[in-house]
Amino acid sequence: MRKILYTITILANSIAFAQVGVNTTAPAEELNVAGPTSIIRVEGLNETNNPLNLGNRQNSRVYVDADGDLVLADTPADIGILFNPANYLDDPLVTSAGPPGNQINQTGTGSGYSYAGWPRVIGPGSSTFTLTKPAIVEINYSLSYLIQKTGDPVDDFHARTAQFYLYLRSGSHVGPIVTTDYDGVPLNFAGNPGALGYSGNFYTNGDSTGAGGTEGFDKVFYATGHDYVKLGPGTYSPAFAGILFVADTGGTGAVKMQIGPGDDEVIIVAHYYN
Numbered sequence: 001m002r003k004i005l006y007t008i009t010i011l012a013n014s015i016a017f018a019q020v021g022v023n024t025t026a027p028a029e030e031l032n033v034a035g036p037t038s039i040i041r042v043e044g045l046n047e048t049n050n051p052l053n054l055g056n057r058q059n060s061r062v063y064v065d066a067d068g069d070l071v072l073a074d075t076p077a078d079i080g081i082l083f084n085p086a087n088y089l090d091d092p093l094v095t096s097a098g099p100p101g102n103q104i105n106q107t108g109t110g111s112g113y114s115y116a117g118w119p120r121v122i123g124p125g126s127s128t129f130t131l132t133k134p135a136i137v138e139i140n141y142s143l144s145y146l147i148q149k150t151g152d153p154v155d156d157f158h159a160r161t162a163q164f165y166l167y168l169r170s171g172s173h174v175g176p177i178v179t180t181d182y183d184g185v186p187l188n189f190a191g192n193p194g195a196l197g198y199s200g201n202f203y204t205n206g207d208s209t210g211a212g213g214t215e216g217f218d219k220v221f222y223a224t225g226h227d228y229v230k231l232g233p234g235t236y237s238p239a240f241a242g243i244l245f246v247a248d249t250g251g252t253g254a255v256k257m258q259i260g261p262g263d264d265e266v267i268i269v270a271h272y273y274n
Contacts, residue, residue, distance in 0.1 A: 045072055082137075083129035083238070083268035089144075089260030090120045099173075099239070106160070106244045106255040113165070113192055113241040116259040119173050127173045129268050130235045134182050138269040139197050139227045141166055143240060144220050144262030147203055149253045156252050159204040164223050164242040164259075166266070167194035173237040182232040192241065197225030220262040238266045 021027030024034035033040060045062065047053040052072035065071050094101045100118035119127035131137070143164055147154060167187075168178040179193040180186055189195035201223050244257040 042070060045070065078272045080270050080272075081267065082131070082270050083125065083266060085121065085126045085266070087120055087263045088238070088266045089117045089240075089264040091261055093258055093261070094118070102259045104242050104244055104257045104259065106246060106249075106252065106257065108245060108247075108249050112245070113163075113243045115239065115241050117240045117264075118260075119237070122173065124235075128171075128235050128237045131231055131233050131270060133272060134230070134232050135270040135272045137229050137231050138271060139166060139225070139229065139238075140265075140267040140269075141197060141226075141238070142222055142224050142263075142265045143199075143242075144222055144260055144264050145242070146220050146258040146261045147244065147255065148258075149255050154205045154252075154255060157204070158246050158248050158252055159202060160244060160246045160255075161200055161202055162221075162223065162242065162244050162257060163198070163200035164225065164240060165189060165192065165195040165199070166197045166225060166227070167192075167239055167241065168196070168229075168231075169237045169239055171235055171237075173239065175237065178231075178236065182230040185230075187229065195241070196229055197227035199223045199225035222262070238268070 019027040019029065020031050022031075022033045023038060024032055027034075043049060045053060047055040050072055062070050062072060090100070090102070093103060095103045098115050102116045102118065104114045104116050121127065124130065145162060145164075147160065147162065169175040170178050177194040178187065187194050187196060189198050201221065203221070240259060242257065242259055244255070246252055246255070
């Protein structure tokens, strides 16, 4: 009897400290679920049994609590899309200098960015986004533009450069420009305070009487930009500046660039870090 009890004790201890493998005969941990397509299901975390499960709206985040339990937390995720309005900028041409104007005059070589464009809809989520705590903010945009002379195609054979950047205004679309990040580091590109997501395109067109000479006339082009900036709590409004310049201004005429005649997209994503 004593030998039997001793054998049972050894067997029980072996089972207690054994490693368990699913789809494997050589588990590497206490519980090892092998297989590249294996799925672990916890019924207590599903949509029916747990009100914190977001169902088919989006993936729910699973956390580990102080006891080592897997739980669905009701705290905000550490990443979120804060801003993604449809067709962000107002489309009709407005020739006044500066916002709400959206037309920029061509210049010769050199500097001279002009603020241009105006939100199509004013209000939270349409012209502003709000941070409730510090975050690394990811900026993505697609900006439409149109290059033309009054009533005529651009047919002087001259190459042009269209350049743009996004900047942020504090509080609203008419607030002061944000010129430093959360740590006080200046935001600047080429002497332009607040400049973020710099981008640029080249444009050229030929004689309107030649083959294909007017292909680019009266057509909308797009520039895309991407950047990151560290921001503190507050309300912000994205805005744009641009420049159109040509090396040889001889015979070019009054060439102008309109910002925002097509569908413009600005996506702001917050990456929270504390």
